[in-house]
Amino acid sequence: DIVGMRKHHGLGMKHKDPALRHTVVALLGRFKTESGEKYHLMPLAWQSRSGLQPSIWVERMLTWYEKRKVPQGPVFRTSVGQRAKPVAYQPLLHQLLLDIQEDRPDLIPRGIDVVEEYAVGRSFRRGSNTQAINQKVDERDIDLNNRWRRFEAARGRQPRLQMQQHYADVMQMLPALLRYSAAL
Structure with missing residues (x-):
């Protein structure tokens, strides 16, 4: 979602701790047990060990949409603006x-x-997880980072997460979440 990406990317880039500056992939969804739409936030390290810089690509994407005067809607969209x-x-x-x-x-x-x-x-997550394992990322950090897959697999129902993951705030988990993408 463009609005969520813009809002959370900006906040992540301005984090008070330079070591925790990051971008955020904001997934917008509706869950049966909740009212309204909710964001599932996936923080990504500013730069990975291999030199990937997701923040730069998020910034380029946001700029691309801004130049085309597209203020909201899905990031991945059809030619008529619907979610692809x-x-x-x-x-x-x-x-x-x-x-x-x-x-x-x-x-x-x-x-x-x-x-x-x-x-x-399947290929991107599989490759990402393989690289994380190769870089000796702690299994708990890998599982924590992959929690969004449980939301996707729940298909409109509340996903089954460990109790800590239900209640932990993304910003409070930021160091653990960033360890995953920083290692790639």
């Missing part, structure tokens, strides 16, 4: 990965069936 389904990006993902496979078989060996092995719905 992730599967709509699958052909683009496959083509990009096939191009990488062709140019850099050291990254994606030619024997891998890209269309069969990679999907928008």
Whole structure:
């Protein structure tokens, strides 16, 4: 959601502790046991160990929408402004990965069936979790970071979370949440 991304990105970038400056992916959803729409916030480190800078890309996305005078709505949208389904990006993902496979078989060996092995719905989280494990991120930090998947899987119901995750405030959990993305 553009409004949530703008609001929370700005707050994260202005955090009083420079070590905790971050961006936020704000997922907007409606849950059966709650009234109204709620944000599920996913803080991301300003920069990861490998040099990824999610804050820069969030800023670019927000600027892109601002220049086009799109103040609200889904970040991933159809040409008419409705929320796009992730599967709509699958052909683009496959083509990009096939191009990488062709140019850099050291990254994606030619024997891998890209269309069969990679999907928008699973590849990014799987790769992220694998990298976190390789970087020796604590399992509790990985589980905490993946709690949004439980919201997604609940499909409109309140997800089952550990009691601490129900009541803990995102800002209070910020150091633990940022350890995950900072390690990637």
